[in-house]
Amino acid sequence: MKVINTIDTMQSCSREALSGGRTVALVPTMGCLHEGHLALIRRAREEAELVVVSLFVNPTQFGPDEDFARYPRAGDRDRALCEQEQVDVLFEPGTDEMYAPHHSVYIDESGVTPLLEGQSRPGHFRGVMTVVAKLFHATQPTLAVFGEKDAQQLWVIRKMVRDLNMPVNIISVPTVRESDGLALSSRNAYLIPEHRAQAVCLSEALQQAEERFRAGERNVYVLRKAMMDVVESHPDVEMDYIEIVDEARFVPVTTVLRPARALIAARIGGTRLIDNRLLNEAAGRP
Numbered sequence: 001m002k003v004i005n006t007i008d009t010m011q012s013c014s015r016e017a018l019s020g021g022r023t024v025a026l027v028p029t030m031g032c033l034h035e036g037h038l039a040l041i042r043r044a045r046e047e048a049e050l051v052v053v054s055l056f057v058n059p060t061q062f063g064p065d066e067d068f069a070r071y072p073r074a075g076d077r078d079r080a081l082c083e084q085e086q087v088d089v090l091f092e093p094g095t096d097e098m099y100a101p102h103h104s105v106y107i108d109e110s111g112v113t114p115l116l117e118g119q120s121r122p123g124h125f126r127g128v129m130t131v132v133a134k135l136f137h138a139t140q141p142t143l144a145v146f147g148e149k150d151a152q153q154l155w156v157i158r159k160m161v162r163d164l165n166m167p168v169n170i171i172s173v174p175t176v177r178e179s180d181g182l183a184l185s186s187r188n189a190y191l192i193p194e195h196r197a198q199a200v201c202l203s204e205a206l207q208q209a210e211e212r213f214r215a216g217e218r219n220v221y222v223l224r225k226a227m228m229d230v231v232e233s234h235p236d237v238e239m240d241y242i243e244i245v246d247e248a249r250f251v252p253v254t255t256v257l258r259p260a261r262a263l264i265a266a267r268i269g270g271t272r273l274i275d276n277r278l279l280n281e282a283a284g285r286p
């Protein structure tokens, strides 16, 4: 596995692969890799000949009161895991390499980023889109793999690629979960055992919504209330939002008439966690 730290070297490496007729897959991560990230890497391995994993904790997607400084970092372990997964290139640029002094160009989206994660984390998606676009320019991927765990991020990236005509195929991978249902996240490491036990209520709330949906409930008020009841029975969990959005347009709906996605964000003892689940009549039917 090659470890590359500069954009120039990364671009030459990808150009060489592409000119030799090889496809390039990018898996963007902020490191502290877990099985969710590894599922993305394995999918990339199936899809392309040169697999590039980027490891960069992007400062521009964190708000001033967020956890950028204490975000978990595990460089040596991440490198070993990538090696084990037969990653070809680990792209690990420093902050100055990605954001040269006086960097002042950002990408924005005006349709869905003011809502949900964007409302709770102003500027977050501007930082995400900017860094993803920069990583695309650095690695020149044929395809890039993202997790459904960050459903709004996935939607926004697909929209950026479409609206800005970026020649990258976006592939998504289902959320990898612990055996009790908690979605894997680098931030789970912050949870003390008491809070870890309560964190499962996010996926339980989503499961509750899906069960009601499968039983025929289509009224979003009722579905949200069912989710809130699950969350509110956990004393240390402070809800940020519970919403149901149209899967195609990512805007909140009042009745589920087409495939939709239930979304939840909550804080547990200072740790902010998110999760989501597809509500789709057709899914799971023979």
Ligand code: AMP
Binding pocket: 028, 029, 030, 031, 035, 036, 037, 039, 040, 145, 146, 147, 148, 149, 150, 173, 174, 175, 176, 177, 183, 184, 185, 186
């Ligand atoms: P992060 O390192 O948190 O920025 O995440 C990097 C990529 O991994 C993103 O595309 C995430 O959506 C994806 N990811 C994070 N957690 C999971 C998970 N539990 N299952 C699948 N993908 C995930």
